[in-house]
Each structure stands twice: as structure tokens, then as C-alpha cells.
Amino acid sequence: MSDPIVDIRDVTYAPGGMTVLEKVNLRIERGDYLAVLGPNGGGKSTLLKLMLGLLKPDGGTIRVLGAPPGEAGGRIGYLPQHTHVAGSFPVTVLEAVCMGMVRPGFGSISGRAHARVDHGKARLALERVDMLPLEGRALSQLSGGQKQRVFIARALVDNPELLLLDEPTASVDSATRTALFTLLGELNREMTVIMVSHDISSLASGVKSVACVNRTLHFHKAPEITDQMFTMAYGGSGDQCCPVELVTHGHVPHRVLAPHDGEGEGK
Numbered sequence: 001m002s003d004p005i006v007d008i009r010d011v012t013y014a015p016g017g018m019t020v021l022e023k024v025n026l027r028i029e030r031g032d033y034l035a036v037l038g039p040n041g042g043g044k045s046t047l048l049k050l051m052l053g054l055l056k057p058d059g060g061t062i063r064v065l066g067a068p069p070g071e072a073g074g075r076i077g078y079l080p081q082h083t084h085v086a087g088s089f090p091v092t093v094l095e096a097v098c099m100g101m102v103r104p105g106f107g108s109i110s111g112r113a114h115a116r117v118d119h120g121k122a123r124l125a126l127e128r129v130d131m132l133p134l135e136g137r138a139l140s141q142l143s144g145g146q147k148q149r150v151f152i153a154r155a156l157v158d159n160p161e162l163l164l165l166d167e168p169t170a171s172v173d174s175a176t177r178t179a180l181f182t183l184l185g186e187l188n189r190e191m192t193v194i195m196v197s198h199d200i201s202s203l204a205s206g207v208k209s210v211a212c213v214n215r216t217l218h219f220h221k222a223p224e225i226t227d228q229m230f231t232m233a234y235g236g237s238g239d240q241c242c243p244v245e246l247v248t249h250g251h252v253p254h255r256v257l258a259p260h261d262g263e264g265e266g267k
């Protein structure tokens with residue numbers, strides 16, 4: 001078996017004595033497309049930040065691309081959870097993507113605080129997300145979905161092997177969400193993708209495996225969650241309610257869930 005792209009063993013993160021993650025184990029193979037699901041405050045973003053080396057675990061070990069977190073150079077692309085841009089922020093689409101090459105305070109990920117700005121690389125990244133025609137547009141004038149594409153291009157600018165995305169489809173409408181999921185599926189042909197979400201409908205979008213995180217982590221090598229994972233992550237049970245409807249209010253197909261007891265046909 002080849003070396004995993006991410007190897008997390010017995011990791012605990014407990015700042016100030018408050019346990020956020022406890023004894024987490026996760027092995028992610030190259031080429032995987034992993035959805036990290038779980039409730040608000042469950043520790044999903046924390047898990048990504050530990051992989052990036054932005055946070056240090058209090059116990060256990062993490063290796064990413066065969067090295068300790070933060071030592072993989074530009075081989076990791078990262079889309080953070082909060083990428084809001086003030087309307088007054090005077091930056092074009094192309095300039096925003098170039099910021100992926102200039103990372104003040106981000107040297108632990110890129111291996112350098114500043115890199116030479118290369119407009120050619122930025123344009124290639126914009127082309128991959130179908131945003132090149134808007135390269136000269138002010139970033140603040142774009143729609144939410146267009147901005148997310150630009151921020152994904154910024155994460156792609158160094159041609160990473162591993163793409164980490166924190167809630168890439170938060171605050172966009174369902175058509176935009178579907179288009180973004182299609183884009184991520186295409187990118188997964190070339191790189192490993194790990195996407196944090198609390199949207200269970202992401203499981204119907206081409207992901208290959210799922211991890212439920214709520215202080216502990218449960219991994220499943222298929223794009224479905226089991227009743228056990230649901231109970232662990234959300235505290236409910238498929239015996240008491242339909243978990244799909246509980247989480248999504250009935251808007252996703254049931255094929256994302258493994259069969260659970262007491263469910264009628266065709267719901």
C-alpha cells in the first residue's frame with residue numbers, strides 16, 4: 001500500500017484544557033475526495049488547521065505529504081472558511097489570485113513568506129476555475145459563487161497535490177453549490193481533495209469518502225454516512241427520526257445514506 005497523503009494518529013487537541021479533538025485517527029490515500037462533516041463546533045476547521053500546521057496537537061502525530069504539518073511547501077492549497085471581501089477593498093480578480101503566492105504570516109505552509117508574483121501562473125489557475133475572462137474585474141463586484149471560484153484559484157496557484165477547503169459552498173444558492181461541487185470533482189482528477197462541510201448534500205456530489213467529526217472522528221470509505229456515524233456526529237438516531245430530513249429538511253436524495261432500520265421504500 002502506498003504512503004497516505006495524510007496520516008493522523010491518536011491526535012488530541014485541547015487548548016486550555018478544553019478538549020476539541022480527542023484520539024483522532026485518519027489515513028487519507030492519494031486521489032481521495034473526502035468530505036468532513038459534523039455539527040457546528042464539532043472540530044472540523046480545527047482538524048484542517050492541524051493538517052496545515054497552523055495549530056499544534058497536544059498529543060499524537062500528524063504527517064502530511066510525508067512530512068510534519070507546515071513543511072510541505074506549496075504542495076497544499078487552502079481555502080479558509082471566511083474569505084469575505086469588503087466592497088472597498090481595491091483588488092482585481094487577478095491580483096487576488098496572485099495573493100496565493102504572497103503569504104505574509106503564512107510562511108509555515110508555503111515554506112516562504114513571500115514568493116515572486118507570476119501572473120502567468122495566476123492566469124492558469126483562473127482558467128482552471130473558468131474565471132479567466134473576469135481577470136480584470138474588481139473582486140468586490142463578483143457574486144458569491146464567482147468569488148469562491150477566485151479563492152479556489154488562489155488555492156490552486158502553486159499547483160498543489162492536496163487541496164483543503166473549509167466550507168466552500170457556505171452562503172451560496174443551490175445552483176452555485178452544484179456548480180462548485182462539479183468543479184471540485186474535476187479538480188479531484190488531478191489532486192486529493194478534503195472538503196469541510198456541514199452540508200450533508202455534499203455526499204451526493206462525487207465525494208469518495210466521509211469523515212464525521214464531533215470531538216472524535218469516524219471514517220467511512222464510501223460517500224454515505226451510517227446510522228452509527230450519524231448518531232456519533234449529530235447525537236440523534238435513525239430509529240427516532242429520518243436523519244436526512246433532520247439535517248437537510250428533506251432536500252437531498254436518500255442515496256447518500258446507507259439504509260437504516262424502520263425506513264420505508266422510496267422516501
Ligand SMILES: Nc1ncnc2c1ncn2[C@@H]1O[C@H](COP(=O)(O)OP(=O)(O)OP(=O)(O)O)[C@@H](O)[C@H]1O
Nearest residue numbers: 015018020038039040041042043044045046047198
Ligand atoms: N485555540 C482555541 N482555543 C479555544 N477553543 C478553540 C480553539 N480552537 C477551536 N476552539 C473551539 O473548538 C471548537 C471547534 O471549533 P471548529 O471551528 O473546529 O469547529 P467546526 O466543526 O469547524 O465548526 P463550524 O461548523 O461552526 O465552523 C469550538 O467550540 C471552538 O470554539
